[in-house]
Amino acid sequence: MAASVRQRLLYIARADGRPFNEVLQYFAMERFLYRLGESPHGRKFILKGALMLVAWKTPLSRATKDIDLLGRTRNNIADIASAIRSACSQAVAPDGLLFDGKSVNAERIAEDADYHGVRVRFRGALGTARVTMQIDVGFGDPIVPGPVEVNYPTLLDLPAPRLLGYSRESAIAEKFQTMVKLGILNSRLRDFFDIWLLSRQFEFDGQILTDAIRKTFAQRETEIPSNPVAFSKEFSEDQGKISQWRAFVRKNLLHASPKELREVVLDLSLFLGPVVSALVSGKSLQKRWISTGPWIDIG
Incomplete structure (x- = not known):
């Protein structure tokens, strides 16, 4: 056989x-x-x-x-x-x-x-x-x-x-926590791709996603920053990171993914930015993410 x-x-x-x-x-x-x-x-x-x-x-x-x-x-x-x-x-x-x-x-x-x-x-x-x-x-x-x-x-x-x-929510939470922890030293660009892909394919409830991120960060004793380095211009315009992203896309034959790092960073900031703001301010996110975005009000 x-x-x-x-x-x-x-x-x-x-x-x-x-x-x-x-x-x-x-x-x-x-x-x-x-x-x-x-x-x-x-x-x-x-x-x-x-x-x-x-x-x-x-x-x-x-x-x-x-x-x-x-x-x-x-x-x-x-x-x-x-x-x-x-x-x-x-x-x-x-x-x-x-x-x-x-x-x-x-x-x-x-x-x-x-x-x-x-x-x-x-x-x-x-x-x-x-x-x-x-x-x-x-x-x-x-x-x-x-x-x-x-x-x-x-x-x-x-x-x-x-x-x-x-769950997709906890998968995102763990990958985001890794991004925050590693900051500018992060070379795990597969996490950027994974979150980007999930945000393009699925809907998310704002309260469930914020809860997942809150609990993951608490378990891993990581503070939630108001301005994550992973979403910064410093990160997305770093020549080393840009080269790493292009190599990652090419190696994995990800032809439909963003070709440039700045594109995926922008998409992730639009997806997770409101979640971070809600967590930092202690407010609930009464919104729903539709696949590809944006967040829309519910209730």
Whole structure:
């Protein structure tokens, strides 16, 4: 079966103009999520990050090699490794993939003093094609208004992964908090793209979004600034940032995204500016964002 699946993935890669290894990696992540969802530990994890852009069926998505999860279990390396090992060996209908539970290796990650999680690596194979899997598990972040049920889209005609996923509001909140924390040093332009994309595709309730941002910033002990550096002229006209944005768009084949950094920064300031103003002033945002904008009054 592995040979048949590989041929179908090759066809998808050629049709989409994507490298085969990128398609294979995505397929492996999708099928691991299926195993995780079917395992006894499935409800202990909530999908987040770039793979949720696919779950939300956005027309654009960027390539990623990792699975990001929020853990609803003890922040314990041994427990996380055991859960991932269990998912690797979960009995499922054949899809050509094998995951090596014996190769599971988990370690503590501490990207900064406020965030501690667990990184898990292990190996998989589709016939002779090898994949390296990486899962980052975080803990403690609030999800507003709450996790959502996800039936994850599949590349091939195979059973869909069923698991819990992040809310769009909390996804935006966490990315915005990272922007604020890193300030002018921020090189994570994928967060700018992700928020821009969500603001172009979905409607948002002002009160829910402000609540999500307030709780995320409180959890991560970050002050909400009245004038975020990420929306400043200093940031959008920085030549290094401009080059990074152009390279990001080109690498990920994001032809429909803003070509210039100043465009995406302007769009984000129009989207999040009123939210920031409401949070700083302590007022509620009685408005609704329609996809592509603007905010409109409700009630």
